[in-house]
Amino acid sequence: MNPFTRGIDLRRRAFLQASAGGLGWLALRHLLQADAPARPTDDSGATGNSLAPRPPHHTPKAKAVICLFQHGGPSQMDLFDPKPELNRRDGQDHPGELEIHFDKQAGKLLRSPFTFRPAGRCGMQLSELLPHTASIADELTLVRSMKTDSVDHESALRIIHSGKFQAGRPTLGSWILYGLGTARQDLPAYVVLSDPGGLPVDGLRNWTSGWLPAIYQGTQLRSEGPPVFNLTNPPEVSAGARTNQLAFLDRLNRHHLNSHAGNTELSDRIRNFEIAAKMQSSVPEVLDLAAEPEHVRRLYGLNHPDPSTANYAKRCLMARRLVERGVRFVQVFLNGQPWDTHDKNAAKLRDLCRMTDQPSAALVQDLKQRGMLEDTVVLWTGEFGRLPVSQGKDGRDHNRHGFSLWLAGGGFKKGHVHGATDDFGYRSVQDVVPVANFHATLLSALGLNHRELTHFHEGRADSLTDATVTDAQVVGELLA
Secondary structure, three states, X not given: OOHHHOHHHOOHHHHHHHHHHHHHHHHHHHHHHHHOOOOXXXXXXXXXXXXXXXXXXXXXXXXXXXXXXXXXOOXXXXXXXXXXXXXXXXXXXXXXXXXOXXXXXXXXXXXXXXXXXXXXXXXXXXXXXXXXXXXXXXXXXXXXXXXXXXXXXXXXHHHHHHOOOOOOOOOHHHHHHHHHOOOOOOOOXXXXXXXXXXXXXXXXXXXXXXXXXXXXXXXXXXXOOOOOOOOOOOOOOOHHHHHHHHHHHHHHHHHHHHOOOOOHHHHHHHHHHHHHXXXXXXXXXXXXXXXXXXXXXXXHOOOOOOHHHHHHHHHHHHHHHHHHOOOOEEEEOOOEOOOOOOOOHHHHHHHHHHHHHHHHHHHHHHHHHOOOHHHEEEEEEOOOEEEEEEEOOOEEEEEOOOEEEEEEOXXXXXXXXXXXXXXXXXXXXXOOEEHHHXXXXXHHHOOOOOOOOEXXXXXXXXXXXXXXXXXXXXXXHHEO
8 A cells, every 4th residue: 555645644665665765855955955055146136156246354465366376396595595504504414304205215404506685665675686686586475494294295376375285275366356256257267377388287177266166276377379268169060059058058058047047067068168159359459469569578478589488478478468357366487396496496597587587577567557456366385395405415305394486566665675594594483374374364355354255164154264173364464
């Protein structure tokens, strides 16, 4: 007998036997709803994965970020952090304990072969390898006392990008977009300008949205060839036919979405299709550098005889054009991890600085002359630094205890040097800035409170800084 025909005499065991599957789905639905992340709201107040602009937590000093990321770990004592004592004791043993990644290859103290000179009115000491960066010293906040929690590349990359070493967490750009949205709806709000030579170490994880909705992840644009594959219509397809195709596809997608309410991946995919359709006209115009005057092209180094410098210059100029047109977050990456100078440290630094120095400084200069530097942050950083002792004959190993980075614009102090490492450049000892504090400070410049910018994940309100665990604090001394 069907137990549901028993009416009010239905026994508990029979009810559970007949409806166990249904109760299981009800329980699963409840758990999924309980674990569903909080969503920002759009202007109408409806929930969803909206990219609509959202008000900041407090008055911002910046509205956009350009991150020039230097994979591999630039050597701070050769570029930003002069160490006379290290030079005097070249070839001697380090007097203290060192955390050494490749301990079998550890050598003696290794002096920097490069001269440091005061730059700008502020007198900031910078390496001879950075003459163009020296010309913008009065715009820079140079942090010499950074530290991170991992000496391994992939883990340190995830920390500097997403706050923790675990893979799959949302990156900085995703958090910023999640918190602020974007005013420009026909361009990706988080853009990655990748190296034509290939992806950086850790690949797409460098710009993943993790467990935030997929709409907040970075979008790769290329600097050579078509910026996005399949962005233009095939020659045999007319504009009218393509419009009809896209309209039909949109109706199919929305019908499918109505049958799967709450499927954020599907709704995000539809949203990405919509942006892609708008990008067909907007992206080519933004990335077309032909209209840039010759003096701007020379400033960046687009005609530099070194192709690597010319391409890096091109991507820095593309970054300016993207931000100029309302893109919220842009990252410029390098192929592999070129700053990982385990051997031939000095020679490799010469090549890398020749590639990046002029374009990086030009970006700051160009933003300033356009009045954009006031509300745009330019960030130059790697994932960690290098050791003061040699690795092998002429290399330097990884160092998580002390490294340098610089920022310009967006409310950061001009011509300011923050913190210090010890006499050998190994450990940050004065006004130390952990990565979590740096993230909190950068978010604050954008008007975001790092403790309030949260997303419900795995039973708790998670965030970029996870201040409950890290006790992250805004470093007010970095802000003007």
